[in-house]
Amino acid sequence: MPNLQIVWFKKDLRVHDHAPLKRASLRGPVLPLYVFEPDLWCEPDMSGRQFDFLCECVSDLQRELANLGQPLVIRTGRVIEVLESLSKSLEIGGLWSHEETGNAWTFERDKQVAAWCKAHGLPWTEIPQTGVIRRLGSRDKWASTWDRFMSLAPIEAPQLGSLDQVPPGDIPARSEMLPAPDHCPDRQRGGRTRALDTLQSFLFERGKHYRAAMATPVKAFDSCSRLSPHLAFGTLSMREVAQAVWDRQKELHDSQFPGQKTWQGAMRSFSGRLHWHCHFMQKLEDEPELEFRNLHRAYDGLRPEAPDQERLGAWQNGETGLPFVDACMRALRATGWMNFRMRAMLTAVASYHLWLDWRAPGLHLARLFTDYEPGIHWPQIQMQSGTTGINTIRIYNPVKQGLDQDPSGCFVRQWVPELKDIDPEFIHEPWKADNAGTVLGRTYPFPVVDHLSAAREARNRVWAVRGGHAFRNEASSIQTKHGSRRSGIRMRGQRTTRKKTTAAPSAQQPDLFGNPHEDA
Structure with a gap:
């Protein structure tokens, strides 16, 4: 199949507001790929609770992509070995993904993928998904750049053609990736559906006392947004969250009801913290050695x-x-x-x-x-x-x-x-x-x-x-x-x-x- 475009999903486990997926679909048939990487899960900052959350997100992504016409293709192993295997049976026209600011292991992995793509004459297009700017020259006007990026219209999910000749593969069991147990009975559950429910409940039910309650663990479990794992794994984009908060602020501004001022204060505080999410990620993007020294x-x-x-x-x-x-x-x-x-x-x-x-x-x-x-x-x-x-x-x-x-x-x-x-x-x-x-x-x-x-x-x-x-x-x-x-x-x-x-x-x-x- 000529001009086959591989969209490599990483920490962007959604189809909505997904620029690589949309842009790749305009170039040719799309193979959506997620690779479970055993070596990553051997790293000392990885854990079973994160893996379980990830699997729930991938499972939701499978359903979303199937509804668009092409199920997610799942493989286990090293990414360059997976790409090598696919390239032997498919004519690949390009690799697409979002940029990632991850740990040192993913940074080195991405450099290896870049080298493989170069050696095979395969273009790899990486696209920003947050307010983090790669190869940033100066912090000046960073906040205004963030605002402009977040104000762009979210990208609609494209329809995809089916690749019947490519087996979809299965999500591996946690025991295959992380033998050590990780008992976390009250862990949040992953996936796009739960992410949207969490966002809605925070904006309209739980978030009223966010400003006062976020400091104490007695109240924070209910009053904080609890969107953080969904942003970390990308079941929601930062732009979707920012625009949902801005819409809620406008609605509060245009209405009058008991408790309105408390809600407005909560949304102002939360909106400000969305900038700080990317502000801190920018630090590691600019200086990866922060993880170690x-x-x-x-x-x-x-x-x-x-x-x-x-x-x-x-x-x-x-x-x-x-x-x-x-x-x-x-x-x-x-x-x-x-x-x-x-x-x-x-x-x-x-x-x-x-x-x-x-x-x-x-x-x-x-x-x-x-x-x-x-x-x-x-x-x-x-x-x-x-x-x-x-x-x-x-x-x-x-x-x-x-x-x-x-x-x-x-x-x-x-x-x-x-x-x-x-x-x-x-x-x-x-x-x-x-x-x-x-x-x-x-x-x-x-x-x-x-x-x-x-x-x-x-x-x-x-x-x-x-x-x-x-x-x-x-x-x-x-x-x-x-x-x-x-x-x-x-x-x-x-x-x-x-x-x-x-x-x-x-x-x-x-x-x-x-x-x-x-x-x-």
């Missing part, structure tokens, strides 16, 4: 590269003896999701109180997040660990966070049942309870560190690095390359002689994490 090299060697296994294990298992920290970790393990503030707190406790280098905790969290998005995850891990050189150092007090975000202790009691006999007054500081001796060291551990003294020591160590011209010069270069142009807030600890400076993000800006638009 400190953004500001002055922090190299600050923490031991080999983690303290006892402290790391306590943190990973939700057994630090700090109840609110442990409750958040256990909830994340069971659900695959956590709101931003608590993600930031978990990272800060690992980095500051437990003094662990960010790489090992970052990998653990990556595996736990169903919505793991490398382009957001690694810049945020570094930001919350204080190694960017341009962001305010945030050392969360885990006891204060518990008192602020879970004042009644209901969240802690749900996830740390070992504390059921502790008086509610001391649920966040059980070591102060009269009956502490009957619980601590028996059914629940003593704190692995004194959180106040550990925070004080960490603060002194981190701030000691930030002095001197060499530090400030490198920080200035980092800000120029990666910093927001909307901040206007000077980096703390940086001396300036002019009023007008290009400044670094600060605590007054939104922070995003995981798949961030919803959880600042």
